[in-house]
Amino acid sequence: MSDHDYTPKSKFGKWFNDRLPLLTLRSHLTDYPTPKNLNYWWTFGGILTFCLIAQIITGIVLSMHYIAHADLAFASVEHIMRNVNYGWLIRYFHANGSSMFFLAVYIHIFRSMYYGSHKSPREVIWIIGMIIYFIMIMTAFMGYVLPWGQMSFWAATVITNLFSAVPLIGESITNWLWGGFAIGSPTLTRFYALHYLFPFLILGLVILHIWALHVPGNNNPIGIDVKQPSKDTVPFHPYIVIKDLFALLVFLLLFVFIVFYSPNLFGHPDNYIEANPLVTPTHIVPEWYLLPFYAILRSIPDKLLGVVAMLASIFVLVILPWLDTSKVRSAIFRPLYKQFFWFLIADVIILGYMGALPPEGTYLLVARVATGYYFVHFLIILPVLGYKEKTLDVPLSITEPVLEGSTNQSLGERANQ
Amino acid sequence: MKNILKFIFFVTVLTTTGFGSIASEQSQKLLNPGWSFKGFFGKFDRSSLQRGYQVYTEVCAACHSMKYLSYRNLAQQGGPEFSEDQAKIIASQFEVIDGPNSEGDMFTRPARLSDNFVGPYANDEAAKSANGGAYPPDMSVLVKARKGGASYIYSILLGYDDPPPDVSLEDGVYYNTYMSENKIKMPKPLSENLVQYSDGTQATEEQMAKDVSTFLAWAAEPNLEQRHKMGFRAVLYLIIITILVYFSMKKIWSRIETDV
Secondary structure (H helix, E strand, O other), rough: OOOOOOOOOOOOHHHHHHHOHHHHHHHHHHHOEEEOOOOOHHHHHHHHHHHHHHHHHHHHHHHOOOOOOOOOOOHHHHHHHHHOOOOHHHHHHHHHHHHHHHHHHHHHHHHHHOOOOOOOHHHHHHHHHHHHHHHHHHHHHHHHOOOHHHHHHHHHHHHHHHHHHHOOOOHHHHHHHHHHOOHHHHHHHHHHHHHHHHHHEEEEOOOOOOOOOOOOOOOOOOOOOOHHHHHEEEEEHHHHHHHHHHHHHHHHHHHHHHHOOOOOOOOOHHHHOOOOOOOOOOOOOOOOHHHHHHHHHHHHOOHHHHHHHHHHHHHHHOOHHHHOOOOOOHHHHHHHHHHHHHHHHHHHHHHHHHHHHOHHHHHHHHHHHHHHHHHHHHHHHHHHHHHHHOOOOOOOOOOOOOOOOHHHHHHHHHHHO | HHHHHHHHHHHHHHHHHHHHHHHHOOOOOOOOOOOOOOOOOOOHHHHHHHHHHHHHOOOOHHOOOOOOOHHHHHOOOOOOOOOOHHHHHHHHHHEEEEEEOOOOEEEEEEEEOOOEEEOOOHHHHHHHHOOOOOOOOOOOOOOOOOOOHHHHHHHHHOOOOOOOOOOOOOOOEEEEEHHHEEEEEOOOOOOOOOOOOOOOOOHHHHHHHHHHHHHHHHHHHOEEEHHHHHHHHHHHHHHHHHHHHHHHHHHHOOOOOOOO
């Protein structure tokens, strides 16, 4: 950013820019050289920014009508759905927004893994991203509690009870989190406060995420550095802006379709039953995007170790840049890694399935094997693969394969996997 | 374009598989009389909603409250669409406690359009004790609170049967094909000609079950018609603008050799 030369044309612009270089920032953002071979999997960064802002805006409107009190929360949500003008629309956008947000974030994360975007020199971008993801999980969980339905209440019970697994001080921590000796209004109020706060933390981290991205620049499907900026890159505006916009519109089409035609698709029917501490639902399940973690948690017979495994499953992602020892970034040139990548995807989907099913018999066994494989992938396969794998020849520059059209070929190859 | 197709494929696989697994828990296939409010242009059948309200108020409301609805909803667009005068008359048949008045006393008065539906019991405990300990659930969002929605309600209403010889039921428990474990604490609520429809419709069990399920579906989702209408416009608008942006993108990227 510091190497960016820019002088505003107008006199006032120059005067202002000398004092606060906002115009330099704008010029940097529009001119930002972006590899021209980025595919559509790269558009999810923009989509995620949209999701975050949409969640914040709809969330602020909802907060004007919502009441965080154990006796009133459920009724206030119904009030939003029935009596607030377009309240149903805002709430359905917000509720489904979380699912769409997580869908996009999972694609974004797996795209990074596939093309090696987490590797040197982009480790810090990756780590900030993982912190964002972790805060997203907490925000989504607390948001799920707010409607105070049966699933809200019992999800809160299950998750806060995890802290009681901590030796010696576990119970004190749980009571401290609850603000009492059971889940109730104090718990709901603090969840609400944090649910309002965290998105702004995420927003700040997103700015850092993008800042850290703009230092080395984007990775690309070939995974090699930009050799000649004039040939290999295009300015962010208008090329990437219009492409991101197009992708966002396609994404919105799906989003809007769900909001208007199947708004309760991702929700659990039990959450339309008001919270009742005396009645436990038959199956307590989290939202779909947390099911893999739930499966890991339940596949360990010991409560404390289960919690440790669940946290470790996120932590291995944080240290991924050092677990993945291969010098080649993109999976396009790593035939073995490519296969293991899809195994991992399958593994996570299986874990998701098992998270939704009761932990007994075959299901539990499958969940255990899948949990084991998850850690084996990151802790054993990836480090070893970096040394053992015979990688394919990497092109000399981005322009070379682009001109020969081999980017598309390799993409087709991936589709056939 | 290929990528977008792949993306859509990816999403479809994820959603269908993810929810297929949960949906498969349902063992008994629910009855479905064909709902007019499903689908892109789905709308409620107005006369069915009005008949459904009659069934609710004459049968269900003896035990089930509907506390999140108010009488003005009955006249609202997209609902049963009683006229405002009709809704006022309906409301005035119920008594609500208001006050305190200037002397500090509580008093009862006929309900107004702005009042919420008056429930059958003073509180949850009264509801429980009057029903052998089973709490008749509030019906405002019942359709959304049950897997299968309106079809589930419909099936339960028609699912009463004599228990098979190997099943013995305690007192106050009834056999229902569609209930989990086939046990229900609600006695069979509907019987032939239980209500007298003013529009001449024959009040068969199926007809009443269908009408009241439609009414409950509306009660749970009073903005469904508006949602469907708006959704169609939103999707259409998005498709048009997406096409326009697609060609703008093609045009812009044609300045360089790379494909987009």
